[in-house]
Amino acid sequence: MTNTTLKLLAQQLQLSISTVSRALKDHPDIAASTKAKVHALAQSMDYEPNAYAIQLRTQNSRILGVIVPAISNLFYDSFISAVEEESRKHNYALMIMQSSNQPENELNNLKIFRQNRVSGVFACLSSHPQNLEVYHKMNEREIPIVFFDIVPKDNRFTKVRMADERCATIAAEKVIQRNGKKVLAIFGDPGLSISQKRKNAFQTFMESYAPKIHVTYANASSSLEAGELIHKQYSKTQKFDTVFCMTDEILIGVMKAIQALNIKIPNEVGVITISNGFxxxxxxxxxxxxxxxGYELGKLAFVQMMANIKGGKTQTELTVDAKFVEGGSL
Amino acid sequence: MTNTTLKLLAQQLQLSISTVSRALKDHPDIAASTKAKVHALAQSMDYEPNAYAIQLRTQNSRILGVIVPAISNLFYDSFISAVEEESRKHNYALMIMQSSNQPENELNNLKIFRQNRVSGVFACLSSHPQNLEVYHKMNEREIPIVFFDIVPKDNRFTKVRMADERCATIAAEKVIQRNGKKVLAIFGDPGLSISQKRKNAFQTFMESYAPKIHVTYANASSSLEAGELIHKQYSKTQKFDTVFCMTDEILIGVMKAIQALNIKIPNEVGVITISNGFxxxxxxxxxxxxxxxGYELGKLAFVQMMANIKGGKTQTELTVDAKFVEGGSL
DNA sequence: CAAATTATATCAAACGTTTGCGAAACTATT
DNA sequence: AATAGTTTCGCAAACGTTTGATATAATTTG
Structure with missing residues (x-):
């Protein structure tokens, strides 16, 4: 069974295609009686406008692209969730692709986006350093780009991200408030700028506001490593009384070890982390x-995207602020 | 800056559009020298074929639609992840929408898919009962549909799902093997067919293979409820020594309560669940x-989709088998 | 009642491709 | 040198819309 088209409707009704087209969109030129007939037939024949023809004609795809390192990720999927909600409201459809942190995939995804003439793309850089030429070219072609989370330094782009430094600073503040004396602070892959930012912020705060507190800094790029770290550090004579985790992944490793060692929270050690809460x-x-x-970030990113699509350039870097959420672990 | 088109290339090279088109796709009719020139210019002018024009002309979108209840979900996002991987390999792009378990959203998403003339759709029914007319209509229009996870009973459709009953049976088997005597079995929302299936399978197995074992059946549609259940049951004189959780959500509640009550696993109680492992x-x-x-299910769903797209109808229900994964909790 | 206005509907071009068919321009064959 | 066969390319239609310009009929106006 072939799809219903304007032409088909027009033939059935002995009308011209343009009349049918206008009738369906309530154009004032068309008589009410005609509109009624057209609508009725369209309904009964299950007419659905062909998006491709429309897009070809109008040069407006109403499709937005999203590139994330991985869909299967607590942070990014809440980001996507937010963007999807907003997109629906604004009558955009979403095309989602994952880069798996491979620049090669990222490029390929962008190509698909361009070939589908997306109206804009939300991009999260894959972690490895790379050149941004593709993005510049897309900018030249006037395809709005909103970078999120992992963003480039280049300030010709629109960016939204978490207030990474603030997060770490707030955490440090809380540690001090709760009387942490010997802190174990575990950060992620030192190659990632986000690790550096958070570590610097944490360290800076600690050094200036609480110089007498003893802080051990450590790296762990996986839960496994984080767990081992706890095991190792906890057997030392100089035990920690507080542990700060930079990410969920680290927290997971830490908690496993704490459960294995049967350490009591918060009595024996306090725990604080940066997370979306899950x-x-x-x-x-x-x-x-x-x-x-990620949800808030998604909402913010979408606002920026709309601004970009409508009002031309908005080359700013916006951050969504961090806030402390109370638990029973500190 | 406007996009490069075949026409533009043709003008520059003093060739016809069709020649340029054929040159770019290595058509044997075109001289090697011409091909070289065309490719060179296309390259330097960043030519990217317009997907809409192609799709309009060829009537083949190479886009697949996916409807999930929620993207932000451990199970579905691994499903999506798998489908996305396969899609990329087979040169399809993905359009992902979430229904939030609202039939209304589901319908709306399907409409968008149809308007975009997707080559096929992966659908997971929103939990509330609904009529399948839309899907039948899409079938008539020869849009392949592969249902996954929550599938309709109607066997005119292609379906893939988890072996729900098997899961529960395997779990029951293990509980008996590990010498559970007093089992607390917690199932999800009793309105969902998945809960019923799993409960029936569990119960049937228990009754026939281990009639002397005492099993308490309970429902909990949230982690919170599950947690309360543990608190209540554990204060009884007749305590359970094993708890079976039907889903991750239930497990989470159970584990929180277990940690709060400081119950030792596996010494005091054994725990087993159905999960993707995270x-x-x-x-x-x-x-x-x-x-x-979800990952395996995604792979299977994709295979079915390809079969459907190529070879016409494959009206079968396939299940991905369950397997037990060892932990230290039983 | 002729002229001007309004209401309604059609024409035709354009968006960027793909593709069957035909047209030159060569080359090879007798 | 005429014919047949190849190689290389162009013409033009089609995919399903949208939209400015135009045409026709109906209505109003002075």
Whole structure:
């Protein structure tokens, strides 16, 4: 069975295609009686406008592209969720692709986006350093780009991200408020700029506001490593009384080790992390965290995208602020 | 800056549009020298074929639609992840929409898919009962549909799902093997067919293979409820020694309560669940689980989709088998 | 009642491709 | 040198819309 088209409707009704087209969109030129007939037939024949023809003609796809490192990720999927909600409201459809942190995939995805003439793309850089030429070319072609989370330094782009430094600073503040004396602070892959930012912020705050507190800095790019770290550090004579985790992944490793060692939270050690909240709420007591909401970021990104699409350029970097969420772990 | 088109290339090269088109796709009619020139110019002018024009002309969108209840979900996002991987390999793009379990959203998403003339759709029914007319109509229009996870009874459709009954049976088997005597079995929303299936399978197995074992059946549609259940049941004189959780959500509630009550796993109680593995691995000891892999399901769904697109109808219901994954909790 | 206005509907071009068919321009064959 | 066969390319229609310009009929106006 072939799809219903304007032409088909027109033939059935002995009208011209343009009349049918206008009737369906309530154009004032068309008589009410005609409109009624057209609508009725369209309904009964299950007419659905061909998006491709429309897009070809109008040069407006109403499709937005999203590139994330991975869909299967607590942070990014809440980002996507938010963007999808907004898109629906604004009558845009979404095309989602994952880069798996491979620049090669990222490029390929962008190509698909361009070939589909997306109206804009939300991009999260894959972690490895790369050149931004593609993005510049897309800018030249006037395809709006909103970078999120992992954003380039280049300030010719529109960017939204979490207030990474603030997160770490807030966490440090809380640690001090709760009387942490010997802190183990675990950060992620030191190659990532986000790790550097958070570590610097944490360190800066600690050094200036609480110079007498003893802080051990460590890296762990996986839960496994984070767990081992706890095991190792906890057997030392100089034990920590507080542990700060930079990410959910680290927290997971830490918590496993803490459960294995049967350490009591918060009596024996306090725990604080940066997270969107899902993982911290899996434990008893709930882990205290500084919230970084992918959802909020998504909403913000969408606003920026709309501004970009409508009003031309908005080359700014916006951050969504962090806030502390109380738990029972500190 | 306007996009490069075949016409533009043709003008520059003093060739016809059709020649340029054929040159770019290595058509044997075109001289090698011409091809070289065309390719060179296309390259330097960043020519990207317009997907809409192609799709309009060829009537083949190479886009697949996916409807999930929620993207932000451990199970579905691994499903999506798998489908996306395969799609990329087969040169399809993905359009992902979430229904939020609202039939209304589901219908709206389907409309968008139809208007975009998707080559096929992966659909997971929103939980509330609804009529399948839309899907039948799409079938008539020869849009392949592969239902996954929550599938309709109607066997005119292609379906893939987890072996729900098997999961529960395997879990029951293991509980008996590990000498559970007093089992607390917690199932999800009793309105959902998946809950019924799993409960029936569990119950049937228990009654026939281990009639002397005492099983308490309970429902909990949220982690919270599950947690309360544990608190209530554990204060009784007749305590349980094993708890079976039907889903991750239930497990989360259960584990929180267990941690709060400071119950030792597996010494005081054994725990087993049905899961894709992420949550069970968050704890120490790791929770034993019967694996339901969204990833595997995605792979299977894609195979079915390809079969459907190429070879016409494949009206079968396939299931991906469950397997037990060892942990330290039983 | 002729002229001007309004209401309604049609024409035709354009968006960027793909593709069957035909047209030159060569080359090879007798 | 005429014919047949190849190689290389162009013409033009079609995919399903949208939209400015235009045409026709109906209505109003002075």
């Amino acid at each position: 993982i911290p709420n899996l434990y008893y007591p709930k882990i205290c965290y500084v919230e970084t909401s | 949550i069970p691995n968050l704890y120490y000891p790791k929770i034993c689980y019967v694996e339901t892999s």
